Amino acid sequence: MIRRLPSLLTALLVCGAALAARADSDAPFLWQVQGPRATHYLLGSVHLLPDGADELPAGIEDAYDAVDGLVFETDIGAIAQPQVQVALLAAGRSASGLKSEIGEKMYARVLGRAAQLGMPAGVCDPFKAWFCALTLEVFAYRKAGFTGDSGVDRRLYRWAREDGKSIAWFESPAEHLGLFTGMDETLSREFLAAALDEDPVGDDPRALLRAWRENDVAAVEKLTGELRRRYPRVYARLLSERNRRWLPKLLRILDGASPQMVVVGAAHWVGRDGLLAQLARHGDRVLPYIPSGQQLVTLAQAQSVPMR
Numbered sequence: 001m002i003r004r005l006p007s008l009l010t011a012l013l014v015c016g017a018a019l020a021a022r023a024d025s026d027a028p029f030l031w032q033v034q035g036p037r038a039t040h041y042l043l044g045s046v047h048l049l050p051d052g053a054d055e056l057p058a059g060i061e062d063a064y065d066a067v068d069g070l071v072f073e074t075d076i077g078a079i080a081q082p083q084v085q086v087a088l089l090a091a092g093r094s095a096s097g098l099k100s101e102i103g104e105k106m107y108a109r110v111l112g113r114a115a116q117l118g119m120p121a122g123v124c125d126p127f128k129a130w131f132c133a134l135t136l137e138v139f140a141y142r143k144a145g146f147t148g149d150s151g152v153d154r155r156l157y158r159w160a161r162e163d164g165k166s167i168a169w170f171e172s173p174a175e176h177l178g179l180f181t182g183m184d185e186t187l188s189r190e191f192l193a194a195a196l197d198e199d200p201v202g203d204d205p206r207a208l209l210r211a212w213r214e215n216d217v218a219a220v221e222k223l224t225g226e227l228r229r230r231y232p233r234v235y236a237r238l239l240s241e242r243n244r245r246w247l248p249k250l251l252r253i254l255d256g257a258s259p260q261m262v263v264v265g266a267a268h269w270v271g272r273d274g275l276l277a278q279l280a281r282h283g284d285r286v287l288p289y290i291p292s293g294q295q296l297v298t299l300a301q302a303q304s305v306p307m308r
Contacts, residue, residue: 027060036212037257038257067260073153093127098124102129129192130183170264
Protein backbone atom coordinates (compact mmCIF):
# COMPACT_ATOMS: atom_id res chain seq x y z
CA MET A 1 0.00 0.00 0.00
CA ILE A 2 1.21 3.51 -0.64
CA ARG A 3 -0.29 5.39 2.29
CA ARG A 4 2.70 5.98 4.53
CA LEU A 5 1.94 9.10 6.53
CA PRO A 6 3.41 10.23 9.87
CA SER A 7 2.20 11.95 13.03
CA LEU A 8 -1.52 12.72 12.83
CA LEU A 9 -1.83 10.75 9.62
CA THR A 10 -0.44 7.57 11.14
CA ALA A 11 -3.99 6.88 12.26
CA LEU A 12 -4.44 5.58 8.73
CA LEU A 13 -1.60 3.16 9.27
CA VAL A 14 -1.02 1.87 12.71
CA CYS A 15 -3.65 3.33 14.92
CA GLY A 16 -2.02 5.84 17.20
CA ALA A 17 0.18 5.43 20.24
CA ALA A 18 -0.06 3.99 23.72
CA LEU A 19 2.61 4.60 26.32
CA ALA A 20 0.96 2.75 29.18
CA ALA A 21 2.23 -0.73 29.93
CA ARG A 22 -0.40 -3.08 28.59
CA ALA A 23 -0.38 -6.68 27.45
CA ASP A 24 -0.46 -7.61 23.80
CA SER A 25 -3.90 -8.55 22.57
CA ASP A 26 -4.79 -11.89 21.02
CA ALA A 27 -7.13 -10.06 18.63
CA PRO A 28 -6.15 -6.39 18.20
CA PHE A 29 -8.65 -4.21 16.36
CA LEU A 30 -10.79 -7.24 15.49
CA TRP A 31 -14.58 -7.30 15.69
CA GLN A 32 -17.30 -9.72 14.64
CA VAL A 33 -20.80 -9.24 13.29
CA GLN A 34 -23.50 -11.86 13.23
CA GLY A 35 -25.30 -11.26 9.96
CA PRO A 36 -28.61 -12.85 9.02
CA ARG A 37 -26.83 -15.77 7.33
CA ALA A 38 -23.21 -15.82 8.51
CA THR A 39 -20.69 -14.46 11.01
CA HIS A 40 -18.27 -11.92 9.56
CA TYR A 41 -15.07 -10.37 10.92
CA LEU A 42 -13.85 -6.77 10.77
CA LEU A 43 -10.12 -6.12 11.13
CA GLY A 44 -8.32 -2.82 11.61
CA SER A 45 -4.99 -3.48 9.97
CA VAL A 46 -1.41 -2.32 10.19
CA HIS A 47 -0.17 -1.71 6.65
CA LEU A 48 3.51 -1.99 7.62
CA LEU A 49 5.32 -4.33 10.00
CA PRO A 50 9.02 -4.85 10.70
CA ASP A 51 10.86 -7.29 8.47
CA GLY A 52 10.88 -10.67 10.16
CA ALA A 53 7.90 -9.78 12.36
CA ASP A 54 6.39 -12.55 14.44
CA GLU A 55 3.27 -14.43 13.42
CA LEU A 56 0.00 -12.54 13.50
CA PRO A 57 -1.96 -12.58 16.77
CA ALA A 58 -3.84 -15.84 17.25
CA GLY A 59 -7.28 -14.25 17.09
CA ILE A 60 -6.61 -12.86 13.62
CA GLU A 61 -5.45 -16.24 12.37
CA ASP A 62 -8.52 -17.92 13.89
CA ALA A 63 -10.88 -15.42 12.25
CA TYR A 64 -9.08 -15.87 8.93
CA ASP A 65 -9.54 -19.64 9.14
CA ALA A 66 -13.28 -19.17 9.73
CA VAL A 67 -14.03 -17.20 6.54
CA ASP A 68 -14.46 -18.00 2.87
CA GLY A 69 -13.11 -14.71 1.57
CA LEU A 70 -11.40 -11.42 2.35
CA VAL A 71 -12.25 -7.83 1.43
CA PHE A 72 -9.50 -5.18 1.32
CA GLU A 73 -9.37 -1.45 0.66
CA THR A 74 -8.13 -2.05 -2.88
CA ASP A 75 -6.55 -4.69 -5.12
CA ILE A 76 -3.25 -5.22 -3.31
CA GLY A 77 -1.78 -7.33 -6.10
CA ALA A 78 -2.45 -4.68 -8.73
CA ILE A 79 -1.10 -1.83 -6.58
CA ALA A 80 2.19 -3.68 -6.16
CA GLN A 81 2.81 -3.99 -9.91
CA PRO A 82 5.93 -2.10 -11.13
CA GLN A 83 4.00 -0.27 -13.84
CA VAL A 84 1.61 1.12 -11.23
CA GLN A 85 4.50 2.41 -9.13
CA VAL A 86 6.07 3.99 -12.21
CA ALA A 87 2.79 5.71 -13.03
CA LEU A 88 2.54 7.00 -9.46
CA LEU A 89 6.06 8.41 -9.68
CA ALA A 90 5.23 10.15 -12.95
CA ALA A 91 2.06 11.64 -11.47
CA GLY A 92 4.04 12.90 -8.50
CA ARG A 93 6.49 14.99 -10.52
CA SER A 94 6.03 18.75 -10.37
CA ALA A 95 6.54 20.93 -13.45
CA SER A 96 7.70 23.85 -11.33
CA GLY A 97 9.33 22.01 -8.40
CA LEU A 98 8.30 21.56 -4.78
CA LYS A 99 9.64 24.87 -3.49
CA SER A 100 7.54 26.90 -5.88
CA GLU A 101 4.44 24.96 -4.86
CA ILE A 102 4.77 25.23 -1.07
CA GLY A 103 6.80 28.39 -0.41
CA GLU A 104 9.94 29.13 1.58
CA LYS A 105 8.58 28.44 5.06
CA MET A 106 7.20 24.96 4.43
CA TYR A 107 10.15 24.11 2.20
CA ALA A 108 12.47 24.81 5.14
CA ARG A 109 10.43 22.35 7.20
CA VAL A 110 10.84 19.73 4.48
CA LEU A 111 14.61 20.24 4.52
CA GLY A 112 14.61 19.88 8.29
CA ARG A 113 12.68 16.62 8.17
CA ALA A 114 14.92 15.24 5.42
CA ALA A 115 18.01 16.06 7.48
CA GLN A 116 16.43 14.45 10.54
CA LEU A 117 15.89 11.27 8.54
CA GLY A 118 19.34 11.31 6.97
CA MET A 119 17.96 11.88 3.46
CA PRO A 120 19.54 14.03 0.72
CA ALA A 121 18.44 17.65 1.14
CA GLY A 122 16.85 17.90 -2.28
CA VAL A 123 15.09 14.55 -2.28
CA CYS A 124 11.66 16.13 -2.68
CA ASP A 125 12.62 18.95 -5.03
CA PRO A 126 11.23 17.38 -8.25
CA PHE A 127 7.93 16.38 -6.70
CA LYS A 128 4.51 17.66 -5.76
CA ALA A 129 3.66 18.19 -2.11
CA TRP A 130 1.56 15.03 -1.74
CA PHE A 131 4.32 12.87 -3.19
CA CYS A 132 6.87 14.47 -0.89
CA ALA A 133 4.70 13.54 2.10
CA LEU A 134 4.62 9.92 0.98
CA THR A 135 8.36 9.91 0.25
CA LEU A 136 9.33 11.20 3.68
CA GLU A 137 7.24 8.64 5.49
CA VAL A 138 8.23 5.69 3.35
CA PHE A 139 11.85 6.49 4.16
CA ALA A 140 11.14 6.88 7.88
CA TYR A 141 9.46 3.49 8.09
CA ARG A 142 12.01 1.72 5.95
CA LYS A 143 14.78 3.19 8.09
CA ALA A 144 13.08 1.63 11.10
CA GLY A 145 12.92 -1.73 9.31
CA PHE A 146 9.22 -1.63 8.39
CA THR A 147 7.96 -2.66 4.96
CA GLY A 148 4.62 -3.13 3.27
CA ASP A 149 5.58 -6.69 2.33
CA SER A 150 5.47 -7.57 6.03
CA GLY A 151 2.21 -5.74 6.72
CA VAL A 152 -0.98 -7.40 7.91
CA ASP A 153 -2.81 -6.69 4.63
CA ARG A 154 -0.10 -8.25 2.47
CA ARG A 155 0.17 -11.32 4.67
CA LEU A 156 -3.56 -11.98 4.62
CA TYR A 157 -3.69 -11.32 0.88
CA ARG A 158 -0.94 -13.87 0.25
CA TRP A 159 -2.64 -16.40 2.49
CA ALA A 160 -5.95 -15.93 0.72
CA ARG A 161 -4.39 -16.50 -2.68
CA GLU A 162 -2.53 -19.59 -1.48
CA ASP A 163 -5.65 -21.01 0.19
CA GLY A 164 -8.00 -20.24 -2.68
CA LYS A 165 -10.20 -17.87 -0.69
CA SER A 166 -12.13 -15.19 -2.56
CA ILE A 167 -10.61 -11.70 -2.65
CA ALA A 168 -12.53 -8.45 -3.16
CA TRP A 169 -12.00 -4.74 -2.45
CA PHE A 170 -13.87 -1.49 -1.86
CA GLU A 171 -12.13 0.75 -4.39
CA SER A 172 -10.32 0.10 -7.65
CA PRO A 173 -6.56 0.71 -7.88
CA ALA A 174 -7.28 3.82 -9.98
CA GLU A 175 -9.63 5.17 -7.30
CA HIS A 176 -7.12 4.33 -4.58
CA LEU A 177 -4.21 6.08 -6.28
CA GLY A 178 -6.50 8.96 -7.19
CA LEU A 179 -6.80 9.80 -3.52
CA PHE A 180 -3.35 11.35 -3.93
CA THR A 181 -2.89 12.02 -7.62
CA GLY A 182 -6.21 13.87 -7.71
CA MET A 183 -5.37 16.30 -4.92
CA ASP A 184 -5.55 19.96 -5.84
CA GLU A 185 -2.61 22.16 -4.84
CA THR A 186 -4.26 23.44 -1.67
CA LEU A 187 -5.12 19.97 -0.41
CA SER A 188 -1.71 18.69 -1.44
CA ARG A 189 -0.03 21.37 0.70
CA GLU A 190 -2.34 20.58 3.62
CA PHE A 191 -1.47 16.92 3.25
CA LEU A 192 2.25 17.72 3.43
CA ALA A 193 1.70 20.05 6.38
CA ALA A 194 0.00 17.21 8.26
CA ALA A 195 2.89 14.92 7.38
CA LEU A 196 5.40 17.43 8.73
CA ASP A 197 3.68 17.84 12.09
CA GLU A 198 5.97 16.44 14.73
CA ASP A 199 4.78 14.11 17.46
CA PRO A 200 7.35 12.28 19.62
CA VAL A 201 5.19 9.15 19.67
CA GLY A 202 3.50 9.41 16.29
CA ASP A 203 6.88 9.52 14.58
CA ASP A 204 8.04 6.29 16.27
CA PRO A 205 7.02 3.27 14.18
CA ARG A 206 7.70 0.81 16.99
CA ALA A 207 5.56 2.77 19.47
CA LEU A 208 2.77 2.75 16.96
CA LEU A 209 3.12 -0.98 16.45
CA ARG A 210 2.90 -1.50 20.21
CA ALA A 211 -0.33 0.51 20.22
CA TRP A 212 -1.85 -1.79 17.65
CA ARG A 213 -0.70 -4.92 19.46
CA GLU A 214 -2.16 -3.52 22.70
CA ASN A 215 -5.51 -2.79 21.05
CA ASP A 216 -5.56 0.88 22.07
CA VAL A 217 -8.79 1.91 20.35
CA ALA A 218 -9.03 5.12 22.38
CA ALA A 219 -5.68 6.31 21.03
CA VAL A 220 -6.88 5.86 17.46
CA GLU A 221 -10.03 7.83 18.14
CA LYS A 222 -8.00 10.61 19.70
CA LEU A 223 -5.58 10.73 16.79
CA THR A 224 -8.27 10.72 14.11
CA GLY A 225 -10.17 13.40 16.04
CA GLU A 226 -7.08 15.58 16.02
CA LEU A 227 -6.67 15.03 12.30
CA ARG A 228 -10.29 16.04 11.76
CA ARG A 229 -9.83 19.20 13.82
CA ARG A 230 -6.54 20.37 12.32
CA TYR A 231 -6.74 19.11 8.75
CA PRO A 232 -10.42 18.62 7.95
CA ARG A 233 -9.99 18.29 4.18
CA VAL A 234 -7.31 15.61 4.56
CA TYR A 235 -9.48 13.81 7.11
CA ALA A 236 -12.49 13.93 4.80
CA ARG A 237 -10.60 12.73 1.73
CA LEU A 238 -8.74 9.86 3.36
CA LEU A 239 -11.22 8.73 6.02
CA SER A 240 -14.78 9.98 6.30
CA GLU A 241 -15.65 10.27 2.60
CA ARG A 242 -14.25 6.84 1.86
CA ASN A 243 -16.15 5.32 4.78
CA ARG A 244 -19.40 6.68 3.38
CA ARG A 245 -18.62 5.27 -0.05
CA TRP A 246 -17.72 1.87 1.40
CA LEU A 247 -20.73 1.48 3.68
CA PRO A 248 -23.29 0.21 1.10
CA LYS A 249 -20.92 -2.52 -0.06
CA LEU A 250 -20.04 -3.41 3.53
CA LEU A 251 -23.73 -3.81 4.37
CA ARG A 252 -24.18 -6.13 1.39
CA ILE A 253 -21.22 -8.20 2.57
CA LEU A 254 -22.67 -8.54 6.06
CA ASP A 255 -25.99 -9.66 4.60
CA GLY A 256 -24.28 -12.42 2.61
CA ALA A 257 -24.21 -16.14 3.33
CA SER A 258 -20.44 -16.49 2.81
CA PRO A 259 -18.36 -15.59 5.92
CA GLN A 260 -15.98 -12.73 5.12
CA MET A 261 -13.10 -10.90 6.79
CA VAL A 262 -13.04 -7.17 5.98
CA VAL A 263 -9.51 -5.77 6.32
CA VAL A 264 -8.99 -1.99 6.21
CA GLY A 265 -6.82 0.50 8.07
CA ALA A 266 -7.73 0.69 11.76
CA ALA A 267 -8.72 4.36 11.66
CA HIS A 268 -11.58 3.54 9.27
CA TRP A 269 -13.40 1.62 12.01
CA VAL A 270 -13.34 4.02 14.96
CA GLY A 271 -14.59 7.50 15.81
CA ARG A 272 -17.81 9.32 15.00
CA ASP A 273 -17.35 8.85 11.25
CA GLY A 274 -15.97 5.34 11.56
CA LEU A 275 -17.54 2.27 10.04
CA LEU A 276 -18.37 0.79 13.46
CA ALA A 277 -20.47 3.83 14.35
CA GLN A 278 -22.17 3.73 10.97
CA LEU A 279 -22.98 0.05 11.37
CA ALA A 280 -24.39 0.71 14.82
CA ARG A 281 -26.63 3.46 13.42
CA HIS A 282 -27.78 0.98 10.81
CA GLY A 283 -28.76 -1.46 13.56
CA ASP A 284 -25.93 -3.98 13.25
CA ARG A 285 -24.59 -5.41 16.50
CA VAL A 286 -20.80 -5.28 16.35
CA LEU A 287 -18.87 -7.12 19.06
CA PRO A 288 -15.18 -7.32 19.88
CA TYR A 289 -13.85 -10.66 18.73
CA ILE A 290 -13.54 -13.14 21.55
CA PRO A 291 -12.27 -16.68 20.94
CA SER A 292 -14.99 -19.30 21.13
CA GLY A 293 -15.81 -20.49 24.61
CA GLN A 294 -15.31 -17.07 26.19
CA GLN A 295 -18.15 -14.72 27.05
CA LEU A 296 -18.77 -11.91 24.55
CA VAL A 297 -19.13 -8.35 25.75
CA THR A 298 -21.04 -5.66 23.93
CA LEU A 299 -19.27 -2.86 22.12
CA ALA A 300 -20.63 -0.37 24.63
CA GLN A 301 -19.14 -2.36 27.49
CA ALA A 302 -15.90 -2.78 25.63
CA GLN A 303 -15.43 0.97 25.34
CA SER A 304 -15.08 1.18 29.11
CA VAL A 305 -12.78 -1.84 29.56
CA PRO A 306 -9.75 -3.10 27.64
CA MET A 307 -10.79 -5.42 24.79
CA ARG A 308 -8.69 -8.48 25.49
